[in-house]
Each structure stands twice: as C-alpha cells, then as structure tokens.
Amino acid sequence: MSEKNTHLPGTPLSEKDFQDGNILFNHDRLRGDFAWDTGIAIGSYLAGMKDGVILGGRCDTCRKTVVPPRTVCEWCFRPMSGYVPLRDTGTVNTYSLGYVTWDVKRIEEPEIPAVIEIDGASPLHGIMHLLAEVDPEDVHIGMRVQAVWKSPEERQGAVTDILYFKPIEEEENDSSRA
Amino acid sequence: MTLLERDPNAPKSMLGDLPVVSRYTFGLAGERFFRAIKDSGRIMGSRCPDCDRIYVPATIFCERCLGEIDEWVDVGTSGVVQTFTLLYENYDGTYRETPEVIAFVQLGDGGLIHRLDEIAHEEVTIGMKVEAVLKSEEERVGSILDITHFRPIRK
Numbered sequence A: 001m002s003e004k005n006t007h008l009p010g011t012p013l014s015e016k017d018f019q020d021g022n023i024l025f026n027h028d029r030l031r032g033d034f035a036w037d038t039g040i041a042i043g044s045y046l047a048g049m050k051d052g053v054i055l056g057g058r059c060d061t062c063r064k065t066v067v068p069p070r071t072v073c074e075w076c077f078r079p080m081s082g083y084v085p086l087r088d089t090g091t092v093n094t095y096s097l098g099y100v101t102w103d104v105k106r107i108e109e110p111e112i113p114a115v116i117e118i119d120g121a122s123p124l125h126g127i128m129h130l131l132a133e134v135d136p137e138d139v140h141i142g143m144r145v146q147a148v149w150k151s152p153e154e155r156q157g158a159v160t161d162i163l164y165f166k167p168i169e170e171e172e173n174d175s176s177r178a
Numbered sequence B: 001m002t003l004l005e006r007d008p009n010a011p012k013s014m015l016g017d018l019p020v021v022s023r024y025t026f027g028l029a030g031e032r033f034f035r036a037i038k039d040s041g042r043i044m045g046s047r048c049p050d051c052d053r054i055y056v057p058a059t060i061f062c063e064r065c066l067g068e069i070d071e072w073v074d075v076g077t078s079g080v081v082q083t084f085t086l087l088y089e090n091y092d093g094t095y096r097e098t099p100e101v102i103a104f105v106q107l108g109d110g111g112l113i114h115r116l117d118e119i120a121h122e123e124v125t126i127g128m129k130v131e132a133v134l135k136s137e138e139e140r141v142g143s144i145l146d147i148t149h150f151r152p153i154r155k
Helices: A015-019 A039-050 B027-040
Strands: A025-030 A033-037 A054-059 A064-066 A082-086 A089-095 A098-100 A106-118 A126-131 A144-149 A162-167 B013-017 B020-025 B044-048 B053-055 B071-074 B078-089 B095-107 B110-116 B129-134 B147-152
Touching: A039 A054, A039 A082, A089 A126, B020 B027, B027 B044, B078 B110
Parallel strands: A126 A162, B110 B147
Antiparallel strands: A025 B020, A033 B013, A054 A064, A054 A082, A089 A106, A089 A144, A098 A106, A106 A126, A144 A162, B044 B053, B044 B071, B078 B095, B078 B129, B095 B110, B129 B147
C-alpha cells in the first residue's frame, strides 16, 4: 500500500465493540459433519490397526512394499499382490516441532509430528504420526522409534489407535532392521 | 482375501465435523436498519432523491445511479405479498405435513423475504396485504428474526 494513503476506508471494529453491544452481529455455526469413506485398502489398514498390526501393501512385480497399503501399485499400475504385516518399529525420516495446536493455540511443550519409515516397508515409505516420551532437543533424523498402542479394548480402527511413537535403544546393525 | 474386496471388519468410514463458526456484521446501512427494528420496531428504507426509489432494506447507495443516499424513510410494517413458496421440508431435510409459507413482501420499492403465518397455506394469494409481527422490545436483539412473521391484515 502506498505511503500516501493515510486515511483507510472501512469501519474498524474491536472485540470490545462486540462485547459492549456497540455493534449488531449474527453468530453462526455451519454444520460441517462429514463421513470419509475409507475405501478398500485403507479400510483393511484401519482394521489392522484395531488388531495392533500395521499393514502394508506389496507389489511383487515392482518388489515394493508401501504403507499405508493401496489397491493399485503406483509404479506399474497393476493391482497390488496383497497385504503384508509390518513391524511397529521404524526410523524418523523427518519431523517438526509444533508450538501451536491445530486451532492455533500456543503451547509450551511442542507436538512433534514426524514421518516414520516403517520397518518392513520399502525404503522411504512411511506414515506420519506423533513422537512422544522424548526430549524435543533429542529428536533427530534417523532416530529409531516404536509405536505405543492403545489397549486392545480401546482400539477402534483408526490411526489414533497408535498413541505415538517413542524412541527405542538398539544396537547398531541390529538384525531386526529391515 | 484379495486386494479388491472390502474387509468386512474394516470401518466403512471415518466421521468428523469441521468447526466452522462465523460472525457477521451488517455493514453501515444494515447496522442502522436493524437498530431501527430493535429499538423502535420500525422498518427503514432509504430513498434516492434523483431516482425517486425507496430501497428496503435500506442501502447507503443507489444501485440505479450509484449515488450516495442519506435520506432514510420509515416504510411502515405492512406490505403486499409479491410472491410466495410453500416449504414441505424442514431445515434438516425431514418432511412437514403442513408447509411453511415463505413470501416476498413488498415494502417501498424493495421488500423482505419472510415467513407468513396465521393463515392457512391454501388461502395465501399474491397481492395480499400483510403486516409484520414483531417480538416484544425486550426480546429483540437486532436480527431479521425480531420480526417473527408476517400475517394477513384482516378487516
């Protein structure tokens, strides 16, 4: 905006104007209810979550294992060969420290969303989830983590059946690493 | 199980809702228009002296000549049904046995879209004279619903 414009058009309002009744207004709340169809592959993935298993999808043609599973291979466009159970451990591929919540409230302790490459899936294939039980200072790319699940009774077939991933200690060249 | 079959144990859908809230202010003319309804129970229009038109609800400019308007007139609370429609569905999509009548009531050279009540829906006609029924002064908050409905003027 030009510096010459000293007078701005419009009627500025403050929160106080609303509270003091200086201005008339309507409050409204739109109904934004939705149902999101899980589809075939994600449905099976979520059913697996309920059983405490992270399912991947395997294409034998491309020798690729993806997570979450899909019905069609994104490389050869053929139907995937089947589901494969993966381990609930993995490696941090990338992460972020979030000091605001989804509805933009400041928080002291950051939320740590991370992409976790799941053991058993092809390299660079992972899911996004939260990290916890860790000092934000200590989080690093390449950190080994394991899922912390809800109790079997509490699981409802959602990605939130995994509460978060926590760091694990393991030796270098551990054979459990796929 | 093949990859082309739905797992019968799988959740079919994930449910959620979007928290969308809004606060709407009425603007310069709207503020004055609803103030008049709230404080004195009057429906105000604005008159363009060049075009000799009375806009209801009141506006701050003439949409014909685009000139500014500062002449406000009380257009009264009675008008004429210009057109109407019968609603057989509630807001949530459920069926209504007796329809709600929504009419465009001419006031000045404009008018308001509002509910018609205190009349059987078979008897509503275009050209019918109706009057606004307002809430009591204490109940009015400065909203179009401060007018609860329009009803026919019976002589």
